[in-house]
Amino acid sequence: GAEHPNTLSALGALGNAFAAQEKFDDALATYRDVRTIQQRVLGAEHPNTLGTTMNIAGTLLRQCKLQEAELLLRDLLGVQQRV
16 A cells, blocks of 8 residues: 555655656655655654655755755754654
C-alpha cells in the first residue's frame, strides 16, 4: 500500500535518484510526499522521518536555497537534541 514502509523506502530511493541526476524539483517533491506520510504514520520524531527531512535540507542546499535549508536544519537539530 501507499503507506507501507517498503513503499516509502522505494519512494525515498526515487528521490535520491532524482537528486543524483540534479532533478532537484522532482527530488524535493518526492521527499516532501514521503515525509508527509511518514509524519502521519510514524511520527515527526521517528528516525526515518528525520532522515527524509535531512534529504530535503540537503537538496535545498544543493539548490543554493540556503535560508530555507538553514531553517529546516535548525528545526531538525532541535528535534534530534530532544530525542
